[in-house]
Amino acid sequence: MAWHDQDSWLTAAFAPKLSTIVVTLLLTLLLPILLHHFIYRRATPTTLPTFLLLGPSGAGKTALLTLAERNQVAATRTSTSPLAVEALLPEGFTPASSHYRSPGDPTFERSRCFLLVDTPGHGKLRHFATAQLADLSNVRGIVFVVDAAAVAEEAGLNEAAGYLHDVLLTLQKRYTGAKTSKGPKEIPVLVAANKEDLFTALPQHLARLELEKAISRIRKSKATGLKDSGVAMGGEEDAMEDEREWLGEGGEGPFEFQQMEEVGTSVTVLGGNVLGSEGSDVKGWFEWIAEHL
Numbered sequence: 001m002a003w004h005d006q007d008s009w010l011t012a013a014f015a016p017k018l019s020t021i022v023v024t025l026l027l028t029l030l031l032p033i034l035l036h037h038f039i040y041r042r043a044t045p046t047t048l049p050t051f052l053l054l055g056p057s058g059a060g061k062t063a064l065l066t067l068a069e070r071n072q073v074a075a076t077r078t079s080t081s082p083l084a085v086e087a088l089l090p091e092g093f094t095p096a097s098s099h100y101r102s103p104g105d106p107t108f109e110r111s112r113c114f115l116l117v118d119t120p121g122h123g124k125l126r127h128f129a130t131a132q133l134a135d136l137s138n139v140r141g142i143v144f145v146v147d148a149a150a151v152a153e154e155a156g157l158n159e160a161a162g163y164l165h166d167v168l169l170t171l172q173k174r175y176t177g178a179k180t181s182k183g184p185k186e187i188p189v190l191v192a193a194n195k196e197d198l199f200t201a202l203p204q205h206l207a208r209l210e211l212e213k214a215i216s217r218i219r220k221s222k223a224t225g226l227k228d229s230g231v232a233m234g235g236e237e238d239a240m241e242d243e244r245e246w247l248g249e250g251g252e253g254p255f256e257f258q259q260m261e262e263v264g265t266s267v268t269v270l271g272g273n274v275l276g277s278e279g280s281d282v283k284g285w286f287e288w289i290a291e292h293l
């Protein structure tokens with residue numbers, strides 16, 4: 001049967017037959033819908049973007065979590081287990097991924113959803129946070145909450161800085177230990193200096209400085225400790241140099257959060273307060289979350 005025969009498929013395709021019209025109509029209507037679904041499925045991840053709440057005990061992580069979840073503050077007590085809640089970015093904040101979406105788009109609402117994971121800050125319960133840090137595949141950012149009034153004092157400062165040091169070191173190791181040449185996805189860190197409503201709280205730039213100084217001290221004592229043990233065992237220093245057990249390059253001199261950019265971690269310090277007589281001030285933190293959502 002040649003293509004120009006009366007009952008060939010090509011002739012039928014051009015003939016004014018009902019079946020031809022129906023098939024063409026269905027094809028033109030369904031193809032865009034199917035294509036949309038196919039592309040949309042691939043572009044939209046099934047799991048929500050996650051933000052991890054870390055920080056010493058009493059810093060205000062659970063208070064911030066309840067504020068993000070219910071838009072109001074509630075009484076909290078020391079957490080003993082991790083808690084994940086689904087939160088919605090408040091009105092007025094646009095996720096960075098949705099800058100070109102119109103507010104009427106149903107996906108706009110969905111793009112404002114995120115998962116907030118609270119961890120206990122008590123020293124004996126840190127393994128929960130360590131477990132969260134071990135799998136960062138869905139994590140878009142880490143919010144490290146510190147009590148700005150507590151870091152004004154030696155003990156509080158050392159605790160917060162020690163914990164922050166360990167978190168940053170984990171992120172650095174993840175970056176330097178990556179197998180692919182592209183390196184893993186960058187995970188930004190927000191140091192949320194909470195309780196700025198208190199009279200004794202350090203303002204954000206001072207909190208930043210104090211934390212940097214304290215981390216410098218920790219890094220230095222760690223480096224000397226490593227060197228000492230290396231000498232005691234008669235080991236070579238080169239071997240330790242490779243391990244990169246300290247933050248930033250070299251581990252000499254003062255530590256600055258900016259040094260973390262080299263290992264794919266940007267650190268931002270922002271002040272705010274969840275509670276307070278004049279209401280809460282968490283605008284900067286939500287802006288940061290929106291920027292990374």
Ligand SMILES: Nc1nc2c(ncn2[C@@H]2O[C@H](COP(=O)(O)OP(=O)(O)OP(=O)(O)O)[C@@H](O)[C@H]2O)c(=O)[nH]1
Nearest residue numbers: 057058059060061062063076079121195273274275
């Ligand atoms: N003044 C003031 N108090 C706050 C603020 N945020 C939290 N608090 C108080 O700080 C205390 C500790 O807050 P939590 O949210 O329970 O602390 P946490 O970080 O979850 O502590 P852990 O669960 O032990 O890790 C609570 O009594 C809060 O009321 C704030 O912005 N200002």
Ligand SMILES: [Mg+2]
Nearest residue numbers: 061062078079
């Ligand atoms: Mg808590």
